[in-house]
Ligand SMILES: Cc1ncc(COP(=O)(O)OP(=O)(O)O)c(N)n1
Ligand SMILES: Cc1nc(C(=O)O)sc1CCOP(=O)(O)O
C-alpha cells in the first residue's frame with residue numbers, strides 16, 4: 419500500500435524533516451514531484467488525472483553500474499551525446515538560485531542539465547520564507563532514475579540539507595561513475611538564512627569533500643568548514659584554500675565576492691600545487707542572488723564539455739561577470755537582492771533572429787584575406803585580386819589593408835562591395851569599422867585589441883557579420899557571449915604575413931572550436947599541403963580556412979584559389 423506524501427511548510431532555519439514518504443508499488447505522488455508524461459516504455463510515471471500513478475519496478479532502472487568512467491564529452495558528437503550536468507540541489511521558488519539557476523546556467527552554456535531536488539524552498543528577493551526537505555529515500559530515487567538512465571558527465575551539488583541526502587549521493591556516485599563531482603557547499607543563503615545546518619558539517623568534511631574534484635565555498639562557507647576561521651583578506655583566503663584542500667578535494671575555489679573593501683572580486687584557486695588569484699570586475703548591482711550556484715554550474719558545464727579545470731573556472735567566472743553586468747539594472751522583486759539574467763545570450767540571438775541576415779557558416783569555407791603589399795608586388799589592383807579570388811571559388815573576402823591611406827582604402831572597398839555582391843560573396847573589412855560603414859560592407863573582422871565587439875555591434879547593427887580573432891578557449895567563449903558571428907582562430911601554423919604572431923597549432927585550434935558554438939575559420943600559414951590536415955580536425959564547428967599569402971603571393975590568384983578549394987573539398991567532402 420502507498421502512503422500519502424505529507425508536506426508541511428517550516429520557517430527558515432527549522433530544518434527538521436517534515437515530509438513522510440514510504441515506497442510502495444502504487445504510491446500516489448504529488449504531481450509536482452514526478453514528470454507527468456513520457457513516451458518511453460520504461461518511464462516511471464504515467465498520468466492519471468491529477469495524481470500520478472507510479473509504476474514501480476526495479477526493472478525500470480537501467481543498469482550502467484558497470485560502465486567505465488566517461489571520457490570528457492566535448493560537444494555533440496556523431497553519437498548524438500551532449501555534455502550533461504546533473505545538479506543535486508534545492509529548488510528556489512524565486513528562480514534566482516538553486517536548481518533554477520543551475521538549469522539556466524547550463525542552458526545558457528549549451529549543456530544539458532538534469533535535476534535532483536533535495537529541498538523545496540519558498541523564497542524570493544527578500545529572503546527564505548520556508549524550507550521543505552525532500553526525504554533522503556526520494557533523493558536516492560531521483561538520483562537512481564537519472565544516473566541509471568542518462569550519461570551524466572558532471573554532478574554538481576548545491577543545497578544538501580541532511581546527512582541522509584549526502585549519504586545517498588555518495589552511495590549513488592560510487593555506484594554510477596561520473597566524470598567529476600563539483601561541490602558548492604551551500605549552507606547559508608545570500609539573505610543570511612540557514613540552508614544546511616551544522617549537523618551536516620562532519621559528513622561534508624569527512625566524506626563529501628574527499629570525493630570532490632572541486633569545492634567552491636564563499637567566504638562564509640569557507641569559514642564554517644574551517645571551524646570559524648576569520649577570513650578578511652586575500653591572504654586569509656589563500657590559507658583557507660590550502661586548509662580546505664587538506665580535507666581531501668582535488669581542487670578548491672574560495673570565492674571572494676563578499677570580501678569587504680575590494681575593488682575587484684578576487685577568487686582564490688588551489689589545485690594542490692599552485693595558488694591562483696582570479697580577479698574579475700566588481701559589478702555595481704543589487705542583482706547578485708544566485709551567483710554562487712551559477713558559477714558552480716558554469717564550471718560543471720564547461721568541465722562536461724571537456725575543458726580542463728582552470729579554463730572551466732575562468733570561463734564560468736566570465737559568464738557570471740557578463741550576466742551580472744548585463745542584468746545590473748533589471749528589476750525583479752522588491753527585496754534587497756534580485757536575481758540576475760542568465761539568458762542574455764538568448765536575447766542577443768533572438769534580437770538578431772528578427773533581423774534579415776544572410777550569413778551562414780558555409781561562407782567561411784574558403785576565406786580570402788587581401789594584402790596590398792602582395793598585390794602591389796604582383797602588379798594588380800585590390801579589385802582585380804578580389805575578382806580573381808571570387809572567380810576561383812573564394813566564399814568570403816576580407817580587405818586587410820594595413821598600410822593604405824583611409825581615402826584609398828575606402829575607394830577600393832567601394833569598388834569591391836558591388837563586385838562581391840554580384841557573386842553573392844560577403845565582403846568584410848579588417849579592423850576599420852568606419853570604412854565598413856562608409857562602403858556598406860557586409861561586416862568587419864576585429865582582433866582582441868581592436869574595437870570591442872559590443873561597440874562594433876552597436877555601430878554596425880544586428881544584420882552585419884562580425885568576426886573576432888581568438889587564440890584560446892576563454893576568448894572563444896567571450897566571442898560567443900558578445901554575439902560574434904564567427905571566430906578567426908590562429909596562427910595555426912607559423913606565418914610570415916603577420917609579424918610576431920603566436921602559433922597555436924592544430925591542438926590550439928581544436929580547443930578554441932570546442933569552447934564555442936560559433937563557426938570557426940582557421941588562419942595562419944595555411945597552404946595547399948596542410949589545408950587538409952586543418953579540415954580533418956574533429957570539430958563540427960570548424961567551417962573553413964582563411965588564407966593570405968597562398969592566394970595572393972602568387973601569380974595566378976584565380977587558379978590557385980581553385981586548387982585550394984579542391985584540396986579543401988577533398989578533405990571535407992560533405993561541405
Ligand atoms: C579570418 C581572420 N582571422 C583572424 C584575423 C586576424 O585579425 P587580428 O587579430 O585583428 O589581426 P590583424 O588581421 O588585424 O593583423 C583576420 N584578419 N581574419
Ligand atoms: C591576418 C592573420 N591573422 C592571424 C592570426 O593568427 O590571427 S595569422 C594571419 C596571417 C595569415 O596569413 P597567411 O595565410 O599568409 O599565413
Ligand SMILES: [Mg+2]
Pocket residue numbers: 848849863864865868
Ligand atoms: Mg585587427
